Amino acid sequence: MAQTDTVTRILDTAEVLFAERGFAETSLRNITSKAKVNLAAVNYHFGSKKALIQAVFARYLDPFTERFHTALDELESEYVDRPIPLEVLLESMARTVLEVPAERNSLKVFMRLLGLAYTQAQGHLRRFIQAHYGSVFTRFAELVRRATPDLPDAERFWRLHFMLGTVIFTLSGLDALRDIAEKDYGEHVSVRDLIRRLRPVVVAGMNAPLPEPAKTVS
Amino acid sequence: MAQTDTVTRILDTAEVLFAERGFAETSLRNITSKAKVNLAAVNYHFGSKKALIQAVFARYLDPFTERFHTALDELESEYVDRPIPLEVLLESMARTVLEVPAERNSLKVFMRLLGLAYTQAQGHLRRFIQAHYGSVFTRFAELVRRATPDLPDAERFWRLHFMLGTVIFTLSGLDALRDIAEKDYGEHVSVRDLIRRLRPVVVAGMNAPLPEPAKTVS
DNA sequence: TCTGATTATAAACGGCTGTTTAAAACATAG
């Protein structure tokens, strides 16, 4: 079963290097040499570098979406005919995000990859993620809509992305920030610790008063 | 004065391409051909690609820091012996961020560049920005400290970065989000509009209740 | 054990990268 071994060794190495340097800055030769695998193996097993990038994400997002759907199923069967509270929804999502990579001790990598998916060019990646995993986000957004009935649709849309930005930005840039925090406050900060700090901020942000209406010509 | 012309034409083109595709994905040949300038001009006028990247940032950040220092000076002379309210501080920063690129109609580019500075590898860039512009952020953070005396230092540190993440992430990924928003809500969203929406969320996030203390062994 | 498919390997492909060189063009001050 040398095949599986090669494939997973490529994936394991690629995700670390991608997370550290980004996609364009990581060459196939970087990956294959560190993984002690022949250069051509990537194109043989995955077809192309783009497909490898997508495979790296699929390995996280497939179990994530499956579990998150299950978690939402359970919540929906618990809260019948009444909206699931926002805090419960956020809690459920946070737990699922933590659960999946925890089994491989790669939470940091996963977070960094999520950040890269948003910020690196890689149009094919966004299309891939949207096509394969867009539905679970749509479902989540609909539940958030029911949990915050007083929020105008557009406002909720933007606030959800504000909060997504907060979380992904923070957790994906964690290493840099952690260095500063430890130097300034001598305090070691774990990811779980950060999520504990993030929760009240996110909830307060979602529940913030509505902005004053845009000024128009009077 | 062909020199200045070449230099600014390189900067103008480079900042747009960097903002669109990122640093590694933009080659000097992309830049020089689009700018109608000889390839060697970049190395002649700037020395290297890294130096060009830094020059692109300096052209925004030099006037920004100068004006922001001035704005903070004015606030400090207005609020003597009493803390400047958080809202006022945030308002002042937002106005300065908007002011600088407005003169060249390049707000989108500036925001995108800020996002890239955080998320792209480019260690030299972070070091450059920290070394040249770190002091204004330090000053701002100190004023925020006085404005939020009840917040523990570590908590305030993290929340500032949470909010920084929200703003930069949103504004730098604006184009992608705007497409979705317009499709779903038919509503055109300007940057000023987004900042109007961001303000109450950021303020509420900074003023959120403290998180429950980390659980320890009982 | 032999066969046929799967996987691993080394080598080469064309193309693009940032940078350097040396010569040409230009501007400016004496």
Added chain:
DNA sequence: CTATGTTTTAAACAGCCGTTTATAATCAGA
């Protein structure tokens, strides 16, 4: 006009890129 310093230009440099090819090794089933 001439000499000097600055800027532009075309060409070449070595090096890395993703991908492909042809060959070798390995494996599974009959």
